[in-house]
Amino acid sequence: MSSLPTVQFGSCQVLERDGKTYFVWPLSDETKAKIRNLLEAPDLKFGFSNTLEEVPPFFCHECGAEITFFDQVRVGISGGSHSSERLIQALQEKVLVGTGAVHHVTCENGHGQVIPMGWASNFGWTYD
Ligand SMILES: [Zn+2]
Secondary structure (H helix, E strand, O other), rough: OOOOOOEEOOEEEEEEOOEEEEEEEEEEEEHHHHHHHOOOOOOOOOOOEEEOOOOEEEEOOOOOOOOOOHHHHHHHHOOOOOOOOHHHHHHHHOOOOOOOOEEEOOOOOOOOOOOOOOOOOOOOOOOO
């Protein structure tokens, strides 16, 4: 019998909108820089400063790396489901509500995460 993975969560702000509860993931300058680097878009200006997610921020159960919006973008790109042109465009929008599929995100060290992340149901929403 293998034991179940234990996931550590970070604290964050919580927002209720239209009867649903969302967890606010701030988009740090470091995360923004990594995304600009990944998309080869050094001048990219983000239209939002946080994303609304269905789970609190969490850490990789294997190595402890924090899962960030960068990981969602990275997985979206590498899975081929989002072109970088489309992503660059999307990241400049102020409000985004999409219909994308759930992605299985990996941490920066390549560990698959046990919590699937909805890519688009909550991608890039802002509240301020
Ligand atoms: Zn990991």
